[in-house]
Amino acid sequence: MQDQDIISVTTEIVGDIALVCVDNPPVNALSVHVRRGIQDAVAEINAAQSAKVIVLYAAGRTFIAGADITEFGKPPMPPALPDLLNEMEQSKIPVVCVLHGTALGGGLEVALASHARVGIKGLRIGLPEVLIGLLPGAGGTQRVPRLAGIPVALDMSLSGRQVAAKEALGMGLLDALEDGEPRDVALRAGQDALDGKIKTRRTDLIDTTPDDAALEEARKMVARKFPNLVSPQRCIEAIAASTGPISEGLKIERKAFMDCLDTPQRAGLIHAFFGERAVANIPEKKATPRDINAVGVIGGGTMGSGIATSALMSGLSVTLVEVKEDALERGIATITKNLEGGVKRGKLSADQRDQMLAQLTGATDLAALSDVDLVIEAVFEQMEIKKEIFTKLDAVCKKGAILASNTSYLDINEIAAQTSRPEDVIGLHFFSPAHIMKLLEIVVGEKTAPEVVASGFALAKRLKKIGVRAGVCDGFIGNRILGHYSKTASYLVLDGATPQQVDDALEAFGFAMGPHKVGDLAGLDIGWMTRKRKAATRSAEERYAGAVADRICENGWYGRKTGRGYYVYDEGDMHPNAEVAKIIDEERAEAGVTPRSFTDEEIVDRYMTAMISEAARVVEDGIALRPVDVDVVFLSGYGFPRFRGGPLHYADTIGAKELVRRIETYAKEDAHYWQVPEILRKMAETGKSFDDINKGG
Numbered sequence: 001m002q003d004q005d006i007i008s009v010t011t012e013i014v015g016d017i018a019l020v021c022v023d024n025p026p027v028n029a030l031s032v033h034v035r036r037g038i039q040d041a042v043a044e045i046n047a048a049q050s051a052k053v054i055v056l057y058a059a060g061r062t063f064i065a066g067a068d069i070t071e072f073g074k075p076p077m078p079p080a081l082p083d084l085l086n087e088m089e090q091s092k093i094p095v096v097c098v099l100h101g102t103a104l105g106g107g108l109e110v111a112l113a114s115h116a117r118v119g120i121k122g123l124r125i126g127l128p129e130v131l132i133g134l135l136p137g138a139g140g141t142q143r144v145p146r147l148a149g150i151p152v153a154l155d156m157s158l159s160g161r162q163v164a165a166k167e168a169l170g171m172g173l174l175d176a177l178e179d180g181e182p183r184d185v186a187l188r189a190g191q192d193a194l195d196g197k198i199k200t201r202r203t204d205l206i207d208t209t210p211d212d213a214a215l216e217e218a219r220k221m222v223a224r225k226f227p228n229l230v231s232p233q234r235c236i237e238a239i240a241a242s243t244g245p246i247s248e249g250l251k252i253e254r255k256a257f258m259d260c261l262d263t264p265q266r267a268g269l270i271h272a273f274f275g276e277r278a279v280a281n282i283p284e285k286k287a288t289p290r291d292i293n294a295v296g297v298i299g300g301g302t303m304g305s306g307i308a309t310s311a312l313m314s315g316l317s318v319t320l321v322e323v324k325e326d327a328l329e330r331g332i333a334t335i336t337k338n339l340e341g342g343v344k345r346g347k348l349s350a351d352q353r354d355q356m357l358a359q360l361t362g363a364t365d366l367a368a369l370s371d372v373d374l375v376i377e378a379v380f381e382q383m384e385i386k387k388e389i390f391t392k393l394d395a396v397c398k399k400g401a402i403l404a405s406n407t408s409y410l411d412i413n414e415i416a417a418q419t420s421r422p423e424d425v426i427g428l429h430f431f432s433p434a435h436i437m438k439l440l441e442i443v444v445g446e447k448t449a450p451e452v453v454a455s456g457f458a459l460a461k462r463l464k465k466i467g468v469r470a471g472v473c474d475g476f477i478g479n480r481i482l483g484h485y486s487k488t489a490s491y492l493v494l495d496g497a498t499p500q501q502v503d504d505a506l507e508a509f510g511f512a513m514g515p516h517k518v519g520d521l522a523g524l525d526i527g528w529m530t531r532k533r534k535a536a537t538r539s540a541e542e543r544y545a546g547a548v549a550d551r552i553c554e555n556g557w558y559g560r561k562t563g564r565g566y567y568v569y570d571e572g573d574m575h576p577n578a579e580v581a582k583i584i585d586e587e588r589a590e591a592g593v594t595p596r597s598f599t600d601e602e603i604v605d606r607y608m609t610a611m612i613s614e615a616a617r618v619v620e621d622g623i624a625l626r627p628v629d630v631d632v633v634f635l636s637g638y639g640f641p642r643f644r645g646g647p648l649h650y651a652d653t654i655g656a657k658e659l660v661r662r663i664e665t666y667a668k669e670d671a672h673y674w675q676v677p678e679i680l681r682k683m684a685e686t687g688k689s690f691d692d693i694n695k696g697g
Ligand code: 3H9
Pocket: 026, 027, 029, 065, 066, 067, 068, 069, 070, 081, 082, 102, 104, 105, 106, 107, 109, 128, 129, 132, 134, 135, 136, 137, 138, 140, 274, 277, 278
């Protein structure tokens, strides 16, 4: 059957009311058959005069959640949504929309072009198009200002936030709020419209109140917050046009929408949207997760406290274990502070915070974990300490308890071998601050049982995080790739760029912070420790990347926490550390390097090529299931610019051939560091892309 032949819209006549129901699971997206179905239904009811009011509602868990995103980038299939909505707005028989669940994007636009809107309790509405590189393209930028004013249109369409039903009612975007099943509410709404209790009117006949000040403020905000993004600017341009005739405004909106549809940003953001869902597709997805209610966290440092906070915020009970009373008290104080932060940010009520704290118990003995369903060990990164802890856990934990380590690079198999139940052992790698960061790397050991892996994914969902499956290797997906490409930033500095130039170039590319600023923020001592740990195993052929950073650390400059690192931090002011420039000069002289200049483009190309190379090897080695898993790790854990879709989506925009050419060119300077991954060489030969591999190719 062709897409357009699917029947997903049905009409039921009840007295003078025509109930038109959209049924296109899972989220009633406006696929071509839905658009045709609505168009035909409205036209037929008008032609036959079979009712005095049309009520449009949806079956299933939600009203229409937007345009069908999978259709973007494919040849258009009529009717286009804007045309359909213009026709519907002109319907002689008034159309009332009944909304439940999440009425988003094109879904909300359907409602705006109707003649009245009734929400069902629990409804959330929104214009999230900007989050996928677009703008409301079916009248949203014209009809929201007419119904609710320019400031509301700017707020909703530039933030993409979901607005609760009560707020929407106050804004004037809903005419009534009801309780009940969609079909029942639809029948009542139809009767209310017939009885005049719900007023129907055409949105296109309302004038927008001009508000130049709000538009100007929004332009400034966008320039400051989203300098790299196209769609927010275009969105403001369309909203600004809403004070003129609607036919003109709709044309401006359509042009802006089509332009955005063509951008790589749109493709990158939609790749990110589907990628975040695709990573849940794991070989163990059919296994039944174990019940997790009580969690034990070992270690009350920043990481352990963050993990405990995250668990408490998801309604789990937590036992925090530290070796000594004072460390335990500090851990509990950090958790309390984290939850307090949630109250300050309006995420939690004071009552919720108190309930969560009531679920927290502290202990200084691992025996306290005898009855928990899951233990997450988050102590110092030393294999010997971890082994000792897992031996003890094996002795005290109940049968079936999941034993997890939050290690960021150590061998999970070696840790698991310490126990009599390696099938229960898994890596759960959180990112700091663990109660805020979205990523959870779920590291699967050789013997980890499928239901333990499935439990890791169920936990990620419960914690509102994105779980990504990773295999065992030094650093798993993210830190292994980071360990490789971060050397490029150091080589660029040794060879002639300044740390600030490298940071500026990468920030212009879209990273929130350049690598030297990130180093200063995270603490330069962390990398220093890692370099010392790896010194013994470093290959003699490897060009040492840590010379400058080591000397910075030797001065006691660990970055922000000591007021000095690559930059000097002085009461809110930040400027490059002049002493570091001297160190760089000395290290260049020591290594016999004659500094040369790099353009910003060269900096980005080298840095990204190094990242892509190691990412390709991570896929080749089976550490990541698919290229998209690497993308999601970088988007949700490493500040990679979302509009670029992740390192391997970005790699596809360059192409394997060009990447191989670049690596071979750079290899003339350093053949040890710059090696072409086999997978990339094959892709260059066959013309295959990472996206082909995502699709199973
Ligand atoms: C737009 O409307 C443009 C217009 O202004 C102009 C047009 C001319 N299309 O997230 P979930 C799939 S732009 C196709 O896991 P939840 C999703 O991939 C659009 N598929 O559920 C998943 O598939 P699978 C503006 C979609 O309950 C399944 O549905 N709208 C779409 O956690 C379930 O999704 C948006 O941007 C779609 N639009 O959350 C809304 N949406 O099961 C985007 C979802 O195979 N959607 N799918 O993995 C969302 O924000 C969430 O999906 C929603 C439900 C809140 C609705």
